[in-house]
Amino acid sequence: MNIEMIEAAAGRLAGEAVRTPLLSSPFLDEVAGRRVFVKAECLQQTGSFKFRGGWSAVSALPLDERTQGVIAFSSGNHAQGVALAARRHGAPCVILMPADAPRVKIDNTRALGAEVVLYDRATGDRDAIGAALAEARGLTLIKPFDEPLVIAGQGTTGLEIAEQAAEAGIGAADVLVPCGGGGLSSGIALALQAKAPGLRVRTVEPEGFDDVKRSLEAGEILRNERGSGSICDAILTPAPGQLTFPILARLAGPGLSVSDEEALAAMVAAFSRLHIVLEPGGAVALAVALFRPDTVEGEAVIVVASGGNVDPAAFRSALGRFAGA
């Protein structure tokens, strides 16, 4: 992995990805006690940064492989990102999802042109089913994070942060990044190392699912004990990746975590003050800036708001609880 791979991905993404804005609000600055800048990746195509990695991987495939098609395992943002990238390339796309995935996610992925194959989470072996499908049809697997082309795609977010921070006059700051497997945070870390060395990545996870934070402390890959139980479903990953962890260990500061309550309150603050829609997992970095300011350094902080594909009922409930609505 190097900066040239990220810049090459940026070249392939030009005109396809949204250059998402860096937003701010005097109200958030006041809560946080410092200037807060929010990189709004919820405004990205398909509602999350995952489109960057999906496009980066699909667009780099040799034409004969691309024509055969791609496959991804995901019930969430990675599925939609890969599906749209494949459709725009005219490439067949299979998404393997558990049969109990939310109906709206299945429907949305199909509406983006993908063939959704469902498996039984209790009895089916996802990897075996996927491998058999890939073999039978000649599909290329697009992994969600532990894949250099995907990390390079997510890293284009970091190139934009470097430019936008310079425009805003921010030379040194912590850059808080919601973290599942570490594709986004490691990609951004590589980009910032090359383009804005005063900016330092810090990963943010839900409490109880802080495998990256604990792995960084231990200096080795540790796993979460549980696989579910946080509302931040988009960033619940068992363990950091084999490729992403060494990058984070080298470049990132200490890991951070927040409670589900703090993530929901940040989601509502983003609604009221920035007028963006975040999913809980996409709001954890903002939650640190607003509610745990003592864990961050500097006069300004940059947070990535990584995705906005939230269930309307969950959003409605959060508005009721945290906006007095």
Next chain:
Amino acid sequence: MNIEMIEAAAGRLAGEAVRTPLLSSPFLDEVAGRRVFVKAECLQQTGSFKFRGGWSAVSALPLDERTQGVIAFSSGNHAQGVALAARRHGAPCVILMPADAPRVKIDNTRALGAEVVLYDRATGDRDAIGAALAEARGLTLIKPFDEPLVIAGQGTTGLEIAEQAAEAGIGAADVLVPCGGGGLSSGIALALQAKAPGLRVRTVEPEGFDDVKRSLEAGEILRNERGSGSICDAILTPAPGQLTFPILARLAGPGLSVSDEEALAAMVAAFSRLHIVLEPGGAVALAVALFRPDTVEGEAVIVVASGGNVDPAAFRSALGRFAGA
């Protein structure tokens, strides 16, 4: 009014206003039956395009006048836009609001550093109170739309639309603009005439408050019969302005209108598909694109999403009704 005034305003706004993105979603394209591009001004400073006009006017004042301070009559987006512009210039700012304005709007305007003066809507004469205050303290009145510097500021939205449409390969399209007094739509119309003559402004208003639409049809300024009764409070204005109407009569296509129900449904579509927060009045142009596609021409349509300062309870209610939440 000319394009040079708009370009001068853009120069003064550089580094202050957000260059808001032009967003899209394949899901919206499918509903509309054509490509839909959304200029997300809800992401602007203070949550609406009004910051552009406020900044344009305050920044153009001679230093001695600016130091005396400014005054505006508004309980809504214009108040916040002027207040933040004044604060950043170090200029005193008085906002005259009816005493029955929503508490949150009064609090937000005060939090942006303005002195809020309340008057009784039933017994007080707003213009007389404002004139007396302005006279006593040497304040400059910043009108909400019928003021060349304000129109020039709002017109900077049109400069960005012209650039972004060219980048997206859109040479000809209707540009749908939520319309109250016509400051935003007339400013955009002037900018597009100079920079993207294939793009044509169409005003969008709430049904029953379509003074601009009827005025354009009649060729003279007509007034609304009612002053309240739509949820689209941000764009309920009695009549088009003396400055804005002739510009619209010369440059805009036929006016459009939508129901409150359509505005709410568009607000929810923007939540689900674009991950932006709109107020009902900010969603009326998107509502035309989605729900009245036969009234628009061309293979693509550009809509301005003009503001996002929505009451959380109203938003919550709309999610319940239109997202099945």
